[in-house]
Amino acid sequence: MSACPALLRFALPALALALLSAAPAWAQQHCAPREIIVGRLAEKYGESRQSIALSHGNQMVEVFASAATGSWTITVTRPGGMTCLMASGKAYETLTEQLPPKKKDA
Template identity: 60%
Template sequence: MTRNKKFLHLAALTAAATLYLTVTSHVAAETGNRNCGPRALVVDRLAQGYGETRQSMGLGTNNQMIEVFASSETGTWTITVTSPAGVTCLVASGQAFEELAEALPAPGNDA
């Protein structure tokens, strides 16, 4: 897959994740979803139970904080969304986390 295709794929996944996170956080807030809790408690459980630490973060819609936690030792990862009220919900998790530091291709070059 060329870099441009990878970038477009990543952009599409990011857009889908943002939409999912927005809907999930609203549903969780309204329904009392069990995958949600006070941020400090969720972060502590990710650290103690899985050895995960925050790897990246960003601001989503409605001032929601999106974070990626991962463990370089076990390869586990978790994506969370935190509302301005401090409620954190787990929205995705998995295995085989890899940290990447890829440079963007030069304009007009999809290699």
Template identity: 55%
Template sequence: MNRTTKTFCAALCALAATGGTASAQSHNCAPRDDVVGRLSEQFGEARQSIGMTSGNRVVEMYASPDTGTWTITMTLPTGITCIIGAGQAWERLDEEATPAGQPI
């Protein structure tokens, strides 16, 4: 896993850990298969990264290199998936990892 992906996953996990309750109560939630199917069919998005948060919640990032759209989801232990962020202009970065203790 490259540095960008690790940093992104850490940020998502922090976001999900603090905002999980609010996200679960939004209207952007549905069974995981429904959400993933819709992201694929409507936006051409595929999973790019995954991480686990506290409370056994799974955070995933989906994106489309063709359209540049991206979506961040969080799946609860119940199997319900909520969209916690989405946007445009996504691009994949392959950056070298910075050794621990070194400035970024």
């Protein structure tokens, strides 16, 4: 399974920016060192990293998911190593979509 390049390039950083600016109090309550977060996602939910991108301020945005259960989690890791849970859900699918054909000028 491979991640959609457009998702990596545009959607994940934009989502992280929106979530970071919209819910800083919530994010602060759900943060821990990266190794603890990644370990818990693997042990409790069977999730592994599916995609990665850089956001503003060199923040690392990652999507973790489980192919077995369809659960998913988006995390943001700050340069100092603190990782915050930003969103989670179910019914994760991996897509590889092609860009639409370029339109010819009239």
